[in-house]
Amino acid sequence: MAQNGNVVNSAFWTLCMMGFFAILSSTMSKSPVLKPFSLSLGTPTDWTGVVASASTIPGILVSLPAASFSDIYGRKKFMLIAGFIFASAPFLYLLITVWWQLILVRFYHGFATAIFVPVAEATIAELFPTKRGERISLFSSATYVGRVIAPALGG
Template identity: 45%
Template sequence: FKPIVGMLSDRYGRRIFFFVALLLFAGFPFLYRFVHTPDQLVWLRVLHGTATAIFGPVTLAIVTEMSTQSRGARLGLFEMARGSGHLIAPAVAGFILAWSSPEVVFTVVGLLSCAAFVPALFVRFDESRREAVDRTGFFAELVDGVKHAATRRELWFVGVLEFAIYGSIYSLKAFLPIFALEAGYGVWAAGLFFTFQEATHLLVRPFGGRLGDRRGYAPTIAFGLMAIGGALVALPAAPNAGVLLALAVVVGIGQGLTFPSTVALIGNRIAVNHIGMGLGFYGALRNGGKVTGPIIVGALLQVFAAKLVFPGLGIAALLVAAALLILAAPRGRVQTP
């Protein structure tokens, strides 16, 4: 759904989709108290997911369009704020569940989502560029947007790259706890691994974005991949929980260096009237990695030991990093429509 929403926001502006997503985020949580069967839950989750599909590409496009300067740093700060919610929310929900019911948790989620309308009223939407672009028919513009996105090699490269990275990261989330128990690290080490990883990731993001703005996005992405790949190669050989947690920090550094530069690179190589479509396409590829990565790695773990699978993922990341440094992907600025 993300590429279509991105294209629609390119055509009709970001404002309407931004507030539609907020309405969905604010409204759906109050419906969970009426769920009584698994089927009802599945359908409500599908509908709730449309809010994420809208909000993701639209907010990235808004931040990207603020200026052509310092895009990486700006995107790093934005993702740092968004990721902080991912860190804090589960702990808050767990605390509420300790003394109340899941229905109360979702009610709190709905109220917090309603509170988001206050800062949303101060968001500025730059519609001048879209107003200056000649509009064709809806389907003609859809075809033009798909054709433009499909012919951007940077978009494909970055999208496939993030597909692989997120596939690896989400595979770690799925299987590292099992590996940690089998290796004797303990449950606490598996839990702290992801806390250390995500906290480091969020702290490094603004620095990684600024580094990409100043030194080039391709080299910054390459160094991030080296950190992730090296940590994955070393992970199965970690002699104790302390080293395991140190590797979690290295993975977080790699993520913080890589992700702001990948989005900024797309923003600099997509025509201004197709930024929403391009970022939606990129988001779809990235989420595809989240979905398929654990399935693929799970199948590999049925055949090979974890001490072979995780280093294999790391070596693949190191090879991509080497290719990036050798090929030196273009660092061009924003293209005209």
């Protein structure tokens, strides 16, 4: 039983590290460089807010279905999809030549967080049924640390 506990704890800390690096990398793509990059592409000033918020739209649309479908089809598949998006999105920024493409890439990038966070939290709740509040809070804190450090590293 102790060995199973070690595996579960290892899985938890792995999810925390994944959350830290995932949010670190996605936040680095926007803070503090997003607005200057957007303006350098000729984004109309009225559209800079849309550029910034484009990545949050998938969170509104996809978070609940992602977690629900992971209940049915398995968490691993959704974690792999999120991982693929996290890994591929940064390279798409290199291909952007006009401002509206930035909106599309930001929208695509937003799917990674929209899928990863709720599925990771569902996984944690499953692994720690009696301590899920504590463990989800620790996971959330790991992602916030990534969010805090990102602007200094990104700019």
